[in-house]
Amino acid sequence: MRYLVTGDQMKEVDHYTIDTIGIPSLVLMERAALAVVCEIEKLVNKKSRIWVLCGNGNNGGDGIAIARMLHLKGYRTTAILAGKRESATRETMIQLEIAKKVGVDLVDYPDFTFGECDLLVDALFGLGLNREVLGSYREIMDQVIASGPALTVAVDIPSGIHSGSGQIMGIAFRADVTVTFGWEKLGTMLYPGKEYSGTVVVAEIGFPEQSLSTIKSEFFTFEPGDANKVPLRPAYSNKGSFGKVLVVAGSRNMSGAAYLSSLAAYRTGAGLVKIFTVEENRTILQSELPEAIIATYDPKEADASTEAFKELLGKQCEWASVIVLGPGLGRESYVKNLVEEVLTNAYVPIILDADGLGAIADNPDLTGYFTENIIVTPHLGEMARLTGSSVEAIKKNLIAAAREYADRFGITCVLKDAVTIGALKDQRTYVNSSGNSSMAKAGAGDVLTGIIAGLLALGLEESDAAALGVWLHGRAGDVVQEKYGGYSLLASQLTEEIHTILQEQTR
Ligand SMILES: NC(=O)C1=CN([C@@H]2O[C@H](COP(=O)(O)OP(=O)(O)OC[C@H]3O[C@@H](n4cnc5c(N)ncnc54)[C@H](O)[C@@H]3O)[C@@H](O)[C@H]2O)[C@@H](O)CC1
Ligand SMILES: Nc1ncnc2c1ncn2[C@@H]1O[C@H](COP(=O)(O)OP(=O)(O)O)[C@@H](O)[C@H]1O
Ligand SMILES: [K+]
Secondary structure (H helix, E strand, C coil), X not given: CEEEECHHHHHHHHHHHHHHHCCCHXXXXXXXXXXXXXXXXXXXXXXXXXXXXXXXXXXXXXXXXXXXXXXXXXXEEEEEECCCHHHCCHHHHHHHXXXXXXXXXXXXXXXXXXXCCCEEEEECCCCCCCCCCCHHHHHHXXXXXXXXXXXXXXXXXXXXXXXXXXXXXXXCCCCCEEEEECCEEHHHHCCCHHHHHCEEEEECCCCCHHHHXXXXXXXEEXXXXXXXXXXXCCCCCCHHHHCEEEEECCECCEXXXXXXXXXXXXXXXXXXXXXXXXXXXXXXXXXXXCCCEEEEEXXXXXXXXXHHXXXXXXXXXXXCCEEEECCCCCCCCHHHHHHHHHHHHCCCCEEECHHHHHHHHHCHHHHHXXXXXXXXXXXXXXHHHHHCCCHHHHHHCHHHHHHHHHHHHCCEEEEECCCCEEECCCCCEEECCCCCHHHCCCCHHHHHHHHHHHHHHCCCCHHHHHHHHHHHHHHHHHHHHHHHCCCCCCHHHHHHHHHHHHCCCCC
């Protein structure tokens, strides 16, 4: 697990480290610069023409220190000063004085003659970027981009990317490598910032771990090694020890979603899976997944909400320790009754997905049944229907959209996208770092609900199951992509790689 921070949180950490702990600002700057130089040296040789574009803030100060270190090592380096020297921060002025004394080639932007550039070091804006880039700064960035540097290394975050949201503030540099300090910023984790950051290197420059305690460190991601967080299956156990997952899914002509969710729950470790679906799906599901128990209902009875239907469904809910509700249910009118009955009868964790969410969007009163053990897993289209916002508006701030929905009902909201967000009910926010575009394919979401159900069945609580499930799902996608490339993934293959990730447990 690793913590992530917004730019504002990182500034608080900076202040605490400097003012309370007492590590001088220039010491941090020196270590930051050294860390960047270490990465630069992997990319260039002594003949390379290096431009270091420096702003007036401390990001620019890092840049001038980098230019000095490269110059002293014999690299052909020019530091281009984008702002007026007299308005630089205290640390940046000190760096300028040092650089002058050791003969660094320092050129004010208006005097700079553009030519060929092998490596651009982007030290124009860091965490201090707080508004759209306009006017002369925009002109400078346009001109630097037009001159086509072969490679770009960004200091802390590519200039123009907002450190909290990953949004482009008018214009941004595209880095091949971003060297960031202390903890990764949300801005390089979230699109489009993620795409503009290239490879992100997190450099440890001396912030003590305790400095994180000054902020509410709510953002985190998982990484290799975190498979250990999946509960062990003790030796002294039986199938009942590992949960009973009820999958309320599938409809006429749609059996695949029920199959994929159920298979994924079993592959993640659930002891028993029962599929509650329409009679038409019985034969196909029994032959595809004989390990699952099948119970069926008549949609006409569901539509009329007969006592027999209610009793049947009530019994299933009583049996279950975890419920998946929604994949492939379709959009017939009876789905509302089905969803309402489950929500009123079940007192166990429920993962509400796909057409189950559609029923909620069409009947917002159903949210009145939401309890804290609900996990919703909408993709952006479903989220737009649930909230009445546009997909574009949600995309601009995924974290806020997920958090707002989760907090409104006190539930867990997994907002699925290229970077999936888990707004967890315990107030932590998971930002996913696994997965790839080969997973943008029908059925992938059904597998995710099954994985989360499997983790709940193994005994994780909702927040942990949601976050770890998203990560496992993406890791499985990464393994499939490694084996089959970026085009050919089938959602069922994700289920076939769950074991690969679970085997990464090192206990
Ligand atoms: N001592 C420290 O605080 C440390 C700071 N570090 C570096 O310092 C950076 C943060 O420094 P600062 O807080 O000075 O911020 P920046 O260096 O990112 O620059 C902020 C400056 O740019 C201006 N600005 C913001 N948006 C603008 C826009 N759109 N157009 C024009 N001007 C704009 C601000 O008014 C401010 O003057 C970090 O990203 C990191 O690189 C590191 O050296 C580690 C230690
Ligand atoms: N470009 C991408 N990068 C990483 N993961 C992706 C990408 N596109 C989709 N995914 C993941 O694939 C899954 C798709 O789910 P969903 O849209 O519900 O599909 P379906 O409803 O067809 O099962 C989500 O978990 C999502 O995060
Ligand atoms: K930068």
